[in-house]
Amino acid sequence: MNQTLLQRIAAGDLAAVQECIDRYGGLVWSLARRFLAGQADAEDAVQDVFIELWKSAARYDPDVAAEATFVAMIARxxxxDRRRRISRQIESGPTVPVEEIDVPGQADQVQAVETSDEAALAAEALGSLRPEQQRILRLSVYDGxxxxxxxxxxxxxxxxVKTHVRRGLIRVRELLAQRQAEQREAAP
Amino acid sequence: MTPARLPDDDRILQLLADEATEGLAPADQAELDDYQRRQPDLDRDALQRAAAAATLAFSRMRSPLPPTLERRLTHEGYRAVLGLGTGAPDHRTPSAAQVSRLLAGAPDVVRATWRAAQPGCERVAGEAAWSDARQAGLLVLRGLPANDPHRRQYQLWIIDQRSGTPVDGGVFDIPSGDEVLIPFAPRVPVRTPRAFAITLAPPGGVAAPGGPWLVVATLNQ
Known part of the structure; x- marks a missing residue:
């Protein structure tokens, strides 16, 4: 089985560093810009995220989560944490008008498939939620x-709102767990 | 690994969801910590992974990293992999063992020290490390003047042992004159290089060296 980027980094493969930045830098940067108000703060946060990734690369277990999910989890x-420390920015952060927020559609699912199977499963789970629930979950997990x-x-x-967020996450988690169980049963 | 079950307790589930989406106030954090002490098989990350997967599903567009930030990340990443620490810059040079580890434990790592080949480059220090097995190497450079990437870039040349032909090792930038760690992997296979050399080139580099060697690192064969 091919090693993941984080496993290669843990093994000391320097080339994997740039590949990791190429693959996940845009994701982490986009998240940081959504979660934090200032560019400088977002840059510092992205650097913190990647330092944490380099340090925790050896702890990454592909049996527990896809690498992209692990990276997104560390980033989130x-x-x-950073936003809580500068809580004054919570309500003044970048905002997206609700009217402009889409529910996950076909385009999102194509992107998700390109990202990881888990993202595709998450898109499937999100698609099973009511539009209002999807919108709330998106505002919470993606727009921050x-x-x-x-x-x-x-x-x-x-x-x-809290109930919608909780139920939405549980639905996503159920699908991920179910798929993991199926994969384990299918494994020789 | 078998995923642990989520608890049936709505309050705990809400705390896990809150932790995954906006963090917890100290009192809530203490409550969840206390629950986990009593239920050590609690999968504390379960809803955080779900939130991360949902984030990926929602991600439609990703903005490219600012170039300056990307350089910072790359440099910090190299230092972390080398075990040189992250954060404040320092000028420790990786040891032979560290370079070997960096090159994924390749047993054939060779190293050479930079020496000036042009006036004005006398203060350049550092080394080049290379593994034939990995077809990859690492440059450690200090004292090379910063360049304006829009006007000129540094270009690495790998002098092939057999043909003596310079092989393009790629272009790189020196942002501030500080120490830089630059991994490289030529697109063309190289067998046992004789030396490494650096030139200044137009942005993007050139197919064959057009300027004088600035610094050279010759391998002892």
């Missing part, structure tokens, strides 16, 4: 809005 953790900000913007009780 760092960005959420706080639950309170979503509630205010959609004029919806905070508890309802």
């Amino acid at each position: 953790r760092r960005l959420i 809005w706080s639950h309170q900000k979503i509630a205010d913007h959609l004029q919806m009780p905070l508890g309802t």
